[in-house]
Amino acid sequence: MIQIEKLRKVYRTRGREVTAVDGVDLTVREGEVFGVLGRSGAGKSTLLRCVNLLERPDAGRVLVDGQDLPALSGGELRRARRRIGMIHQHFGLLSSRTVAGNVAFPLEVMGVPRAERAERVAELLELVGLTEHARAYPAQISGGQKQRVGIARALAGRPKVLLSDEATSALDPETTASILELLRDLNRRLGLTILLITHEMDVVKRICDSVAIMRDGRVVESGPVRELLLRPGSELARGLFPLPDPVLRAGTTVVDVTFEGDGADRPFVSTLARTYSIDVNILGGAVEEIGGTRIGRLRIELPGEPDVNAAQLAHLREAGLAVEIHGTAGDAPGAPATDPATDPATDEEAPVS
């Protein structure tokens, strides 16, 4: 639905050049919620603004629903933009218009006749649950309600794609949850493809099907959330299941086991202990509900060096679990350096192993 190829955007200011987006490739499939995760300055906002050409890329292609946007003329681009909804961190509402007036704005821009406009506005306000606030001004409603207006407005032209620019970053946790739920719901009910950018791991956890992690203008990791979590050394996994630095003791093997769905319900630790008559030491772990499936990560310690545990590790892998082995004290090289930061996905130092 959205295809970004070798996208580059450089800002030039008086002798200084900053490459905000540095050769990004990204594919957002129809009907999915795709999150771009990164800390501020990573280039994710510029990337998003390049999708509807609020920023003109210096190089690369941006295809939305098969249409090459940078190639369009002014009028064609305006018409194309009407089919791409966008919501903003600070809402971007007209303070001089009521809630209904704000939702009517894009319809006016599109030249929808007045009677039809009123009907569509009522429909949209109902969709986001703001019917009773139709006549209020933005200054009179809460942040969450303002974002609902933003969402209603973005959907006015029945877009297939919604771009979300840190839409929940200015909201408190409860409001964030309700807005994310609304987006999830719209994604399912309307088949709306959503491309969102965020610096919050929580947003990815709650609604994203796929994710790309951005740093210094580049995508360092991307793919379906589930796949990334099961991939050894994934930054996303470390971000979602923050575990402290493993304390490696000689003669033991420390293993991170990631399990999903059924695996979360099966007592693989006790099975392992019983089958091989070993003591399994649990060092830490967490279970999260991600995109409707339970995914968990457990750090366990097995007696003996990794080569002694080959059968045990194979047993875990055969059970459909993703296994990541940390080195023992003897062979630290090659061990994935687990970052202690709680949000390593956006940490500059965490290398991808």
Add this chain to the structure above:
Amino acid sequence: MTWDEMVPLLRQGTLETLQMTVWSTLFTALGGTLLGVLLVLTERGGLLPVPAVNKVLGAIVNIGRSLPFVILMMAIIPFTRALVGTSIGTQAAIVPLTLSAIPFYARLVETALREVDPGVVAAAQAMGASRGQIIWKVLLREARPGLVAGLTVTVIALIGYSAMAGAIGGGGLGDLAIRYGYQRFETGMMLAILVLLIALVQVVQSLGDLAVRRLTHK
């Protein structure tokens, strides 16, 4: 001078002052808004960035702003004469009044438009709004409280300038004040004119404030 002698003169003077102020305000609102919008559009990073045009417009505005009204009024007498056929009288006074107020109001318009949240403009662009739609429906609409507040200041300045216009035969309360209050030492007349001018400014300011309050939804 008796009260009965003063009243018809004052009525006539007030009417002329109002006439000068209303017409020049109208032309200033149009010209100043246009110039202010152009200043904002053409600046670097604006909706229609043409830095060269922006510089020229800015220079014109600055020149207009640096000329004291009394001097401008005398300097453009040939222009005024060419435009309205005379350089004396209420109608003639409207020309220099408008010309001096346009750059003044243009700067106020520019400031008011800059106050509009750039996020709202970006949102409108993302919706596929055209430049014209953004100017009309976003910039001018969102800036309305600032535009009206600026216009109020301009109207009051125009009332003041119109009194000066009296000095070269523009009519109005200023003209009365010079001929009766200053040249004939009619203190009563002078006081009455002062009271009228103060009342006029108060009314304009109150109406302006009221309008701004009603337009503000923040």
